[in-house]
Amino acid sequence: MNDSPRSSARPKAAKAGKPYRRPKKDPVRILAFEALRAVDERDAYANLVLPPLLRKAREGGDGNTFDSRDAALATELVYGTLRRQGTYDAIIAACVDRPLREVDPPVLDVLALGAHQLLGTRIPTHAAVSASVELARVVLGDGRAKFVNAVLRKISANDLDGWLEKVAPSYEEDAEDHLAVVHSHPRWVVSALWDALGGGRAGIEDLLEADNERPEVTLVARPGRSTTAELLDALGEEAALPGRWSPYAVRMAEGGEPGALDAVREGRAGVQDEGSQLVAAALAAAPIEGRDELWLDGCAGPGGKAALLAALAAGRGAALLASEKQPHRARLVERALAGNPGPYQVVAADGTRPPWLPGSFDRVLMDVPCSGLGALRRRPEARWRRRPEDLDGFAPLQRGLLREALSAVRVGGVVGYATCSPHLAETRIVVEDVLKGRGGAEPVEAEWIDVRPLMPGVAGLGEGPDVQLWPHLHGTDAMYLALLRRTA
Numbered sequence: 428m429n430d431s432p433r434s435s436a437r438p439k440a441a442k443a444g445k446p447y448r449r450p451k452k453d454p455v456r457i458l459a460f461e462a463l464r465a466v467d468e469r470d471a472y473a474n475l476v477l478p479p480l481l482r483k484a485r486e487g488g489d490g491n492t493f494d495s496r497d498a499a500l501a502t503e504l505v506y507g508t509l510r511r512q513g514t515y516d517a518i519i520a521a522c523v524d525r526p527l528r529e530v531d532p533p534v535l536d537v538l539a540l541g542a543h544q545l546l547g548t549r550i551p552t553h554a555a556v557s558a559s560v561e562l563a564r565v566v567l568g569d570g571r572a573k574f575v576n577a578v579l580r581k582i583s584a585n586d587l588d589g590w591l592e593k594v595a596p597s598y599e600e601d602a603e604d605h606l607a608v609v610h611s612h613p614r615w616v617v618s619a620l621w622d623a624l625g626g627g628r629a630g631i632e633d634l635l636e637a638d639n640e641r642p643e644v645t646l647v648a649r650p651g652r653s654t655t656a657e658l659l660d661a662l663g664e665e666a667a668l669p670g671r672w673s674p675y676a677v678r679m680a681e682g683g684e685p686g687a688l689d690a691v692r693e694g695r696a697g698v699q700d701e702g703s704q705l706v707a708a709a710l711a712a713a714p715i716e717g718r719d720e721l722w723l724d725g726c727a728g729p730g731g732k733a734a735l736l737a738a739l740a741a742g743r744g745a746a747l748l749a750s751e752k753q754p755h756r757a758r759l760v761e762r763a764l765a766g767n768p769g770p771y772q773v774v775a776a777d778g779t780r781p782p783w784l785p786g787s788f789d790r791v792l793m794d795v796p797c798s799g800l801g802a803l804r805r806r807p808e809a810r811w812r813r814r815p816e817d818l819d820g821f822a823p824l825q826r827g828l829l830r831e832a833l834s835a836v837r838v839g840g841v842v843g844y845a846t847c848s849p850h851l852a853e854t855r856i857v858v859e860d861v862l863k864g865r866g867g868a869e870p871v872e873a874e875w876i877d878v879r880p881l882m883p884g885v886a887g888l889g890e891g892p893d894v895q896l897w898p899h900l901h902g903t904d905a906m907y908l909a910l911l912r913r914t915a
Contacts, residue, residue, distance in 0.1 A: 450565045450572075451561050452565055453558055453561060453562060453565075454484060454493055454497070455497050455501045455504070456501075456540065456561075457562065457565060457566065458480050458501045459501050459504040459540060460533075460536060460537065460540065460566055461480060462476050462480055462505045463505060463508060463509070463536040463540070464533060466509065467532055467536065472806055473505055473506060473509060473806070473808060474805060474806060477501075477505055480501075481502075484498070485498070503548065504540055504543060504544070507543045508536075508542075508543045509807040509808050510611060510638075510807040511546075511547055511611045511639070512539060512611060512807075512808075512811060513608065513613065513810075514587075514608060514609070514610075514611040515538075515539045515542040515543065515611075517608050518542060518582060518590045518594055519535070519538050519539070519578065519582070520594075521590075522578045522581040522582055523578060531567075531571070533566065537559060537566065538579065540559060540562070541558075541559030541579045541582070542582055544558070545582055545583050546586065547587065555579070556579045556580060556583060559579055560575055563575040591609055594608060595608035596608070603618055603621070606631065606632065606635060610635035610638070611639060612635055612638065612803075613811065616800060616810055616813070617631070617635070619800065619815075619850045619851075620634060620635070620800070620849060620850075622851060623850060623895065624897070633899040634898065634899045636899070637898035639807075640804060641681075641804070642700075642804040642805055642904075643679065643902070644678070644683060645670065645676055645677070645679070645699060645700055645701050645704075646658055646677045646678075646679060646685060646696050646699070647676060647697050647699040647704050647731070647734075647735060648675050648676075648677065648690070648696050649675070649695055649696060649734055649735060649738040649767075650675065650735075650742055651738050651741055651768055652694075652766070652768070653690040653695035653696045655669060655670070655674070655676070655677050657690060658677040658696055659677055661689070662677070662680075665680070666679065666680045666683055667679050667683070670704070671901070672701055672705055672884060672885045672901065673701045673705055673708060674708075675704055675708070676699075676704055694762075694763070694766050695766070697731060697734060697763065699732075699735070700802075700904045700906075702801075702896045702903030702905075702906035703731055703735075705896065705903070706732065706908045707732045707735040707792065708735070708739070708882075709843070709881040709882055709894075710908075710910065711736065711739040711740075713790070713841045713881060713912075715839055715840055716839050719745055719789050720745050720746065720789060721745065721748065721789055722740050722746070722748070722788060722790040722792075723747070723749075723750065723783070723787075723788040723790070723791045723792070723835055723836075724736055724748070724749045724791075724794075725750050725781075725791060725794075725828065726750070726778055726792075726793055726795055726828065727749035727750055727756075727757075727760045727773070728751040728752075728753060728756030728759055729756055729759040729760065729763065730749070730760035730761075730764060731763065732845075733747065733749040733764060734764055737749070737767045737771045738768075740771075742769075744769070745769070745789070746769065746770040747767075747770075747771040748771070748772050748774065748788075749771065749772070749774070750773075750774050750775075750776045750778060751773070751774075751776075752775065752777045752778065753775070754775045757773055757774070757775040760773050761773045778831055779824065779827040779831055781835060786834075786835070786837040787835060787837070788835050788836050788837065788840060789837060789841075790836070790841050790843075791832045791841070791842045791843070792842075792843045793828050793829055793831075793832040793843065793845070794843075794845040795821075795824065795825045795844070795845070795853075795857075796821060796824060796825070797821055797846040797847060797853045798813050798817055798821065798848050798850060799813070799847055800847075800848045800849060801846070801849055801905030801906060801907070802904045802905070805904070818853065821853060822852065822853075822857070825853060826860060826861055826866065826868070829842075829844050829857060829858065829861045830868060830871065833861070833871045833911065833913055837913065838913050838914065838915060839912065841876065842873070842912075842913065843908060843909070844858055844908070844909045844910075845906060846906075846907050847905065847906055847907075848905065848907065849895055854895065854909075855909070858893070858909045858911070862911075871913075872913070872914045872915035873912060873913050873914055874911065874912050874914055875910070875911060876892060876910035876912055877891045877910075878891065878892060878893060878908055878909070878910050879891045881910070882894065886900075887900040887901065893907065893909040894907070895907050
């Protein structure tokens with residue numbers, strides 16, 4: 428659960444007060460506030476909450492018009508506030524006379540929205556303050572709106588750089604805490620990312636900055652079903668670019684609607700980060716001896732990698748079995764694979780207690796559940812929810828899934844262990860523990876395959892044999908991939 432000041436504060440009753448005039452309702456800011464409350468109260472994800480709110484607003488059910496510029500502003504307010512929440516909390520804390528945990532969570536959300544408008548956008552100061560106070564009057568009442576007004580006027584006294592000089596310790600005094608405040612990441616996440624990345628200050632700052640940037644929308648043209656040329660032609664040269672690394676990728680310009688494309692609506696193409704595409708393509712390209720007829724995606728939900736693997740397998744006359752433990756996620760996989768020209772099957776099964784026989788498959792992908800620290804650009808709220816102890820919960824599952832994957836593949840076959848996290852405890856350490864039998868399990872006889880030649884043209888892949896992708900180096904999520912060949 429989220430233990431930020433927004434969720435731990437004790438709500439207070441709003442003071443009754445008669446406004447001298449009715450507050451002006453701003454549908455954009457009210458929508459942004461509603462999205463933030465859903466994220467705080469229900470542990471929802473903004474990328475799931477925001478689209479239906481925007482659709483409802485566009486339908487104009489409340490009598491207000493809501494156009495694409497309104498949608499863009501609402502999206503920026505929500506994601507910008509979530510990405511910079513740690514920084515804004517530190518600034519707000521310097522402007523109130525009580526601990527943040529004693530400030531009502533809805534008040535904190537209004538203050539953070541106001542802080543983002545003041546410090547993270549080009550909205551004029553007077554407009555940012557007045558719009559936030561009007562929002563407070565609508566959603567909080569006049570009494571607390573006066574508090575919001577007072578705090579935001581204090582915040583408006585400095586720009587972001589000026590505030591960071593006041594609230595962040597110096598780098599020399601405490602490097603990790605400085606980076607945590609300046610780049611709005613929990614300190615433990617800064618430490619974990621720095622350990623995984625290595626190097627000095629420049630690299631970690633570039634990574635943290637990349638985490639706070641809006642990611643591009645990337646499409647995948649599923650082989651045999653669509654092509655990048657088709658997608659580029661449908662979007663137009665001003666609205667799209669080829670992928671940086673994946674031969675199946677097309678990058679959309681800001682504001683594009685993937686669902687408007689025929690290929691996406693028909694399932695011949697989809698939305699998929701380029702890092703995920705590279706993982707699936709590398710597994711498919713790994714050399715094996717003998718038969719190459721049956722592939723397994725052992726943690727297939729929600730189906731993006733499975734759809735690409737199924738298309739690649741179909742091109743070679745191979746079949747894919749896509750397995751997902753949760754039935755509702757298995758249904759998402761079925762939807763993603765619908766229409767694939769080659770044979771495939773989707774099952775709801777637990778990958779740690781699989782229904783298939785050992786040695787059944789030629790290629791296996793195990794994209795394991797993880798902390799999600801590699802996708803903080805897309806799910807910025809995850810950084811505030813995760814705790815270091817969460818990794819202890821994932822550890823047995825990750826090791827169990829990898830052991831079963833290595834059991835499922837035949838001798839000479841290939842297993843891909845993937846995760847959307849760069850944390851060492853979820854990546855190379857997991858693979859090394861399984862291969863060496865640490866923790867009481869039997870060692871597994873398998874050899875590493877060098878992934879780097881299987882991602883041609885991709886720079887900055889390190890020393891290998893496994894690969895860690897990075898947002899600031901590759902423009903992808905921080906996907907990890909190790910390839911292992913079963914030897915006995």
